[in-house]
Each structure stands twice: as structure tokens, then as C-alpha cells.
Amino acid sequence: MLRRLTQSLVLLMFLSGPLFGVWILHGNYSASRLLDTVPFSDPLMVLQSLASGHLCPTGALYGVLGCKSTLVVEAAERTRCTRCMDCFHVCPEPQVLRAPLLDKHSPVQVTDRDCITCGRCIDVCAEDVFKITLRWKSGTK
Secondary structure: OHHHHHHHHHHHHHHHHHHHOOOOOOOOHHHOOOOOOOHHHOHHHHHHHHHHHOOOHHHHHHHHHHHOOOEEEEOOOHHHOOOOOHHHHHOOOOHHHHHHHHOOOOOOEOOOOOOOOOOHHHHHOOOOOOEEEEOOOOOOO
């Protein structure tokens, strides 16, 4: 019942422009006055967002394992990088590659806890920039 009511209200907001001359929603959500609040007016969508983005047990497990993992990915040969960005495209958490690969003043190890050490960056890199090493051998704690 609540879901049908919120869907009807969203439809009414779309129709308010042609009917009453007040454009609350115009075109798509990104061009509206309400920006990101309208999609979250659907209660089922809010629950799905919470369950998948914040309460996901698989993601939590990967976070805990990645935080104190024995293995780390390192950009050992980052000078060979040609900036093809294949590693960024295949990585499930591409922000972890930015500092070790592109910042010459940061360590070569991917020490961010969001890295799940899946090795996709190693598989896709044609220049062999990445490798997996032991956390203690590479100097990170």
C-alpha cells in the first residue's frame, strides 16, 4: 500500500508540470529539482539500497580479510605503466589503485583495506606492472 502511494506521488510530480505549470520533476531524475531524494521515496528501493550497500555480509567479510591479509598487490614496475587504465576497469574497487600506480611519492603497495586482492589487475596488465607479494616482505604492516 505504501509503495503504491509513493509511486503515485512520483507520477503526480511528473504530471504537475503539464497540469499545473509547476515543474517539480522534468525529464529525468538528474534534471529535477529534487535530485536524489525522489528515488529514495520508494520504501522497497531504500531497503534494497541498505541491504546491498551497507549491510552486505560478503562485502563485510572481504573488508575484514583485506584489512589484515597476508598477501598484498603491489605496483612493482609502475614506471612501465602506459596509462591504458585496463586495471581500473576490471578492479571492483578501482580507487585503491590510484595512489600506488599514479602517485610517484606513495608506496608501491596497495595498502587500502578495500582491496580484496582478487588479482584482476595482475591478469589484465599487459606491461606486468602488478604482482602479489607477502605483506611483510613488501614492507607494509
